[in-house]
Amino acid sequence: MTQPLPTEMILKWAEERADDVYLRQIINRQFVDFTYAEVADKALRLVSALRAQGFKPGDRIALMSKNCAEWFITDLALMLGSYISVPIFPTAGPETIEHCLTHSESKAVLIGKLDDSKAAISVMEKHPDIVSIAFNYPSAPKCDHDFNTLLSQHQPSEERPNHQQDDLMSIVYTSGTSGLPKGAMLSYGSFAWAAQRLVDHIGMQDGERLFSYLPLAHITERVYIFGSSVMSGMQVAFPESLDTFIDDVKMHRPTLFISVPRLWTVFQQRILEKLPQAKLNILLKIPFISGVIKRKLADGLGLNKARVLGCGSAPVSPALLRWYESIGLNITEAWGMTESFAYSTLNHPFRSDKIGTVGNAGPGVEIKVSADEEILVRGMGLFSGYYKNEEATKEMFDEDGWLHTGDIGFMDEDGYLSIQGRKNDTFKTAKGKFVSPVPIEKRIFELANIEMMCVVGSGMPAPILLAVPHDFPNFDRERYARTAERVINTLNQELESHAKIKGVLMIKEPWSIENGILTPTLKIKRHLLEKKYHDIGAHWPKDKLVQWEE
Numbered sequence: 020m021t022q023p024l025p026t027e028m029i030l031k032w033a034e035e036r037a038d039d040v041y042l043r044q045i046i047n048r049q050f051v052d053f054t055y056a057e058v059a060d061k062a063l064r065l066v067s068a069l070r071a072q073g074f075k076p077g078d079r080i081a082l083m084s085k086n087c088a089e090w091f092i093t094d095l096a097l098m099l100g101s102y103i104s105v106p107i108f109p110t111a112g113p114e115t116i117e118h119c120l121t122h123s124e125s126k127a128v129l130i131g132k133l134d135d136s137k138a139a140i141s142v143m144e145k146h147p148d149i150v151s152i153a154f155n156y157p158s159a160p161k162c163d164h165d166f167n168t169l170l171s172q173h174q175p176s177e178e179r180p181n182h183q184q185d186d187l188m189s190i191v192y193t194s195g196t197s198g199l200p201k202g203a204m205l206s207y208g209s210f211a212w213a214a215q216r217l218v219d220h221i222g223m224q225d226g227e228r229l230f231s232y233l234p235l236a237h238i239t240e241r242v243y244i245f246g247s248s249v250m251s252g253m254q255v256a257f258p259e260s261l262d263t264f265i266d267d268v269k270m271h272r273p274t275l276f277i278s279v280p281r282l283w284t285v286f287q288q289r290i291l292e293k294l295p296q297a298k299l300n301i302l303l304k305i306p307f308i309s310g311v312i313k314r315k316l317a318d319g320l321g322l323n324k325a326r327v328l329g330c331g332s333a334p335v336s337p338a339l340l341r342w343y344e345s346i347g348l349n350i351t352e353a354w355g356m357t358e359s360f361a362y363s364t365l366n367h368p369f370r371s372d373k374i375g376t377v378g379n380a381g382p383g384v385e386i387k388v389s390a391d392e393e394i395l396v397r398g399m400g401l402f403s404g405y406y407k408n409e410e411a412t413k414e415m416f417d418e419d420g421w422l423h424t425g426d427i428g429f430m431d432e433d434g435y436l437s438i439q440g441r442k443n444d445t446f447k448t449a450k451g452k453f454v455s456p457v458p459i460e461k462r463i464f465e466l467a468n469i470e471m472m473c474v475v476g477s478g479m480p481a482p483i484l485l486a487v488p489h490d491f492p493n494f495d496r497e498r499y500a501r502t503a504e505r506v507i508n509t510l511n512q513e514l515e516s517h518a519k520i521k522g523v524l525m526i527k528e529p530w531s532i533e534n535g536i537l538t539p540t541l542k543i544k545r546h547l548l549e550k551k552y553h554d555i556g557a558h559w560p561k562d563k564l565v566q567w568e569e
Contacts (some may be wrong), residue, residue, distance in 0.1 A: 022211045025249045026098045026180055032252045033059035041248075042088040043256040045267050050256070053088050058095065063175035065096035071173060072127070072150060076101035076180075079123045079190065081149075083107040083116070083139060084131025086231045086257045089154040089166060091245060093129050094235075098207075101180045104189040105202075106236035108539035110532045113138045118199055119192050120149060123406065127152065129166070134261075136160040184208025190406050191238055193357050202406035203238075203357045213360035213400035214246030216383050221275070221327055221367060223247060228324075229255045230273040232264070237540050239332055239361040243277055268321030276322055277329035281541045283339060283350065284470050286320060288489070290346075303345065313347035322348065329353055331361065332540050334438065334457055336464035337375035344371060352377050354438060358415060358422060359384075360400040364436050376435040386436060387421070393442060394428050395421040427455070444545055446477035449557075452517035454482055456545075459510070459518065467506045471530055474520070475549045479556035481521035485548055487529050500525075500565040507564060522559045524552065527568040 023031075032041070037056035044051045053061075074080065080102045084090050097104040105123045107116055109132070116138055120128065130139055131154030140160045143151055151162035152169060182188075188207045192200035217223075229248055233240040248255045258267035268276075278286075291299070302312045317323040330340070331353040343350050349369040354377035355361035364386065366378030380386045384398040401422050404412035415423055427445070428438040440457030447453055456474035459482070463472060469486050476482030484507070488499055503523050511519040530536035536544055560566075 021184060022208060022215055023250075024098075024182055024184075024207045024211050025095065025214075025246070026182065026207075028249050028252070029055070029059055029062070029095050029099075030179075036252060039252075040254060041252075042091055043254065043271065044088040045257065045259040045263075045270060048259070048263070050270070051088075053092075055252070058088075058092055060175050061092045061170055062096040062099055064170040064173050065093065066100035066176035066178065067173035068169040069096070069100055069102065069127070070176065074100075074102065074126055077103065078127075079103045079105050079125040081105040081107055081120055081123070081125040081128040083109055083111070083128060083133070083236075084154055084159070085109045085133065086233075086235055086240075087132055087154065087156070088257060089129075089131055090235050091231075091248075091255070094245065095249070098182075098188060099176070099180060100178070101182070101186075103187055106189070106191060106241070108234050108236045109133050110234070110539045111138065112535070113141050115192075115200060116142045117145070119202075120146065123190050123202060125149060129154065130162060131159050132156045133158050133160070182207045185403070187403065191236070191241070191357055201408060201411060204403040204406050205360070206403050209360060209400045209402070210242065210246060211250065212383070213242050213362040214250045216381055216400065217243060217362060218247050218251045220365070220382050221247075223251045223253060223275070227251075227253045227274045227326075228271055229253055229275055230258075230268060230271055231255050232258050232267075233277065233279065233332075234539055237332070238357040239277065239355070242360050242362060243329070265319075265321060270321075272321055272324040274324055274326045275329075276325045276327075277331065279332045279541055280330060280335035280339065281333070281470075283330055283335070283343070287339065287342060288470075290316060290319075299346075316346050317348060327351060327367070329365075331355070333542050334440075334461060336461050338465040338468070340374045344374070354378070354426075354436065356424060356426075358402045359396050359398070359424070360402070362400050363396050363424075366435070370435075373433075373435045376431065376437045379434040379436065386430070386434075388428065388430055389423075392427040392429065392439070394424045394426045394436065394438070396424055397421050446475070446482075446549070448476050448482065448517060449478055449480050450517060454518045456482070459514070459520075462510060462513070463506065466509060467502065471526075471543075473543050473545060473548050475545065475552060475556060477549050478553065479521075480559070481517075481519060483552070483556045483559060484520050484523045485526055485552060486523055487526045490529075496567070504564050522556075522563065523565045524555060525565065525567045 032055040038054050040052045041055045041058050042053040105125050107119045127150040129152045152164045153159040153162035154166045185206050189205045190202040192202050229244050231244045256271035258264050303309045328350045330350045340350050351367045351369050353365035355363040364378040366373050387395050425442050430436050440455050445455045459474050471487035473485045474482050507520050
């Protein structure tokens with residue numbers, strides 16, 4: 020039986036559940052609601068508007084905006100009109116935006132909510148031939164056309180697409196941790212298959228509520244939130260802004276909520292600033308009070324109705340997940356990549372004894388670990404290759420259809436997978452010894468709870484730790500340095516001699532997307548830090564364990 024596609028599902032819901040609310044956009048602290056019928060109507064009007072502009076099926080059309088109802092409507096319209104969508108991260112810099120637009124040969128771009136529109140404007144000025152359409156948000160740049168006006172000028176399209184499972188639906192550019200992003204080609208069938216497997220596996224029920232705020236240009240949000248909502252007919256809300264984020268979550272009270280390690284850490288710090296760990300420990304030990312505290316903490320995050328909590332897209336420390344478990348919030352860790360539609364393994368149903376693994380293979384997915392410890396994946400939900408890059412595509416698949424993920428790890432006797440890092444993250448020190456940084460970083464997090472750090476050491480005498488200190492009020496440098504020394508001395512007793520940390524460099528300026536050290540999905544560009552701090556690591560003073568970047 021072939022899998023129904025997203026286009027069929029949105030039309031089905033528009034007919035069967037016309038007046039049910041599908042999308043909820045928060046504007047001026049109020050919900051602005053869109054029913055299934057309205058979403059389908061707007062999407063079909065956009066198809067007519069794009070046809071009137073002269074765009075034909077198969078044309079690439081880009082989409083750049085923070086999460087909003089219009090993003091979903093546009094994605095559905097591009098499918099209904101048989102266009103190929105090219106999502107671009109709303110935080111992308113001019114070089115990435117230009118690469119995605121020109122490499123994909125996009126004919127048009129729809130632009131919406133942005134924190135900063137300078138990069139988008141500079142690229143649009145260089146490419147006046149690319150038609151631009153603006154969503155109606157104050158932060159969207161001025162474009163050739165206005166989204167709402169265009170929709171009001173056209174009737175809903177009468178055309179209905181007839182897609183095959185293998186037809187190209189979207190070109191999704193990877194986050195580019197090691198260079199320019201590659202365009203992963205996603206087919207309709209694989210997208211629908213991955214989203215439907217998730218819906219079935221998590222057992223999504225009527226009345227579930229999703230919250231969409233992680234970038235929709237990233238595969239996780241596109242499949243887990245957009246994909247599952249379309250396939251199962253589930254309601255989705257969008258935040259108003261980053262400043263109102265927690266209040267927005269509280270307004271919607273999602274039943275399924277996924278986040279990234281960085282944000283789970285921020286939530287933890289917010290809680291501990293109000294309720295220090297020592298006090299929390301005492302309260303959690305008192306039987307009656309413990310339950311009250313747990314309910315209060317979940318309520319304060321807006322997650323008291325959440326049935327499933329998820330974490331993915333970057334390595335997370337088991338210590339962080341254990342901490343959440345201690346306050347009654349069980350977080351399912353999952354693992355996948357753009358090339359596997361973010362659906363490979365997940366710790367669901369949640370097993371406490373498997374914290375530290377990324378779970379086992381999702382239904383329909385096969386996983387194995389090769390002789391050189393690389394994780395291989397096989398299943399229906401795999402990408403079709405890289406756009407205009409056959410050589411890179413060939414490197415990803417072997418003759419038996421296994422996808423070579425580039426991640427290294429091992430499986431326990433129950434088939435639960437632990438990830439040790441990226442194959443190309445492993446570096447060789449000047450002594451010719453290989454060091455795998457990710458397990459060391461996870462251990463440091465357990466010992467010290469440093470929010471941002473990176474172990475580097477390629478071509479250096481020994482590895483060094485780059486750490487961004489958490490910004491405390493009344494920050495005491497000397498005390499912080501003493502804590503760091505204690506942590507590294509503890510850690511070095513556990514490590515083999517060639518992997519011992521030689522020094523800690525306290526970084527002056529936090530890493531961000533803006534300064535180019537983080538990718539749009541908040542992964543650290545390790546190769547840039549390797550390059551930037553190579554000389555410091557190569558000439559680390561013998562008598563100093565901690566230095567501060569000047």
